[in-house]
Amino acid sequence: MKIFSCFCCGKGFDRTKKKVKSEPSRRIFSLKELHAATNSFNYDNKLGEGRFGSVYWGQLWDGSQIAVKRLKAWSNREEIDFAVEVDILARIRHKNLLSVRGYCEEGQERLIVYEYMPNLSLVSHLHGQHSSESLLDWTRRMNIAVTSAQAIAYLHHHATPKIVHGDVRASNVLLDSEFEARVTDFGYGKLMPDDAGDGAAKTTKGNNSNLGYLSPECAESGKESEMGDVYSYGVVLLELVTGQRPVERLNQTTKQGITERVLPLVYDRKFGEIVDQKLNGKYVEEELKRVVLVGLLCAQSEPERRPTMSEVVELLMNESKEKMAYIEANPLFNRISNGGEVTDESSEIIPQKQEQE
Numbered sequence: 001m002k003i004f005s006c007f008c009c010g011k012g013f014d015r016t017k018k019k020v021k022s023e024p025s026r027r028i029f030s031l032k033e034l035h036a037a038t039n040s041f042n043y044d045n046k047l048g049e050g051r052f053g054s055v056y057w058g059q060l061w062d063g064s065q066i067a068v069k070r071l072k073a074w075s076n077r078e079e080i081d082f083a084v085e086v087d088i089l090a091r092i093r094h095k096n097l098l099s100v101r102g103y104c105e106e107g108q109e110r111l112i113v114y115e116y117m118p119n120l121s122l123v124s125h126l127h128g129q130h131s132s133e134s135l136l137d138w139t140r141r142m143n144i145a146v147t148s149a150q151a152i153a154y155l156h157h158h159a160t161p162k163i164v165h166g167d168v169r170a171s172n173v174l175l176d177s178e179f180e181a182r183v184t185d186f187g188y189g190k191l192m193p194d195d196a197g198d199g200a201a202k203t204t205k206g207n208n209s210n211l212g213y214l215s216p217e218c219a220e221s222g223k224e225s226e227m228g229d230v231y232s233y234g235v236v237l238l239e240l241v242t243g244q245r246p247v248e249r250l251n252q253t254t255k256q257g258i259t260e261r262v263l264p265l266v267y268d269r270k271f272g273e274i275v276d277q278k279l280n281g282k283y284v285e286e287e288l289k290r291v292v293l294v295g296l297l298c299a300q301s302e303p304e305r306r307p308t309m310s311e312v313v314e315l316l317m318n319e320s321k322e323k324m325a326y327i328e329a330n331p332l333f334n335r336i337s338n339g340g341e342v343t344d345e346s347s348e349i350i351p352q353k354q355e356q357e
Contacts, residue, residue: 026090027102065116096151098184123170138283140179148181153309163187166224168232212246227303234298243276267335
């Protein structure tokens with residue numbers, strides 16, 4: 001299900017370095033103000049719905065456009081200071097992360113306000129309303145691959161506190177006016193208490209929006225992790241290159257994961273059959289090979305074999321032939337080393353109860 005499909009990351013303009021250093025805290029919106037902006041959260045204003053809540057387009061009194069995430073029913077059982085947690089998220093600053101503009105906390109309502117992004121999300125260009133327009137040429141796809149990886153790497157390795165995203169997927173990769181990534185929905189695990197949880201970040205088993213993106217170990221344990229983010233990013237990377245969905249139904253009883261579709265073609269070095277046909281052959285062959293192999297490295301079933309997100313950024317940006325040869329030498333890409341078999345890692349995490357949907 002699509003969420004945060006249409007936003008624009010606000011780029012603040014500061015005339016002096018002093019203003020940057022003394023950046024004000026996030027704005028507190030009133031519920032009345034957000035009701036007015038979204039026409040009382042009218043269905044016609046709804047941009048999407050996902051794991052943590054629904055998102056609505058809105059317009060403030062000054063004419064500025066916003067996107068309002070209305071979180072699902074709030075649990076008073078958990079003693080979580082919503083304002084403090086949102087402020088922590090708001091202070092996580094990176095040019096490829098969608099930053100928080102403000103929030104609202106009244107009664108049972110918990111809402112987070114972002115800038116509206118009219119250039120939509122990655123999923124809308126791959127599978128949605130803009131997929132037929134072929135706006136994502138190869139240069140833009142490579143830019144999205146690198147900038148989204150940099151955003152997640154920042155969360156894992158440089159943010160304070162460090163953050164596990166927990167819901168990396170194409171609909172959470174937004175695109176700015178230059179088609180650079182703006183990753184959103186990070187750090188929500190603590191804002192959404194799980195009744196069955198013990199305080200650790202949780203992920204919903206069998207959540208439709210996560211199908212195909214969720215790593216085997218996260219699906220089994222229900223706990224988010226950095227290596228789980230890496231797996232999900234690998235799926236997004238393969239989705240970006242192939243233009244195919246993470247999981248596709250072959251028939252009424254069988255679903256096939258994207259790794260199972262791609263890996264046999266890699267064995268035979270048929271990269272031209274992997275790439276999205278909407279590109280009409282207009283891509284850089286060496287870059288295509290690198291992105292596909294890095295995506296598969298990330299989406300391995302064994303978490304200890306996956307690279308870190310910092311390593312992913314380095315692999316994507318390193319154009320040396322030596323590095324490429326090193327990647328290709330990985331046993332994962334050798335049919336003999338894998339016994340000629342391909343594991344459908346994505347289909348393994350699809351709950352049986354979803355098979356008839």
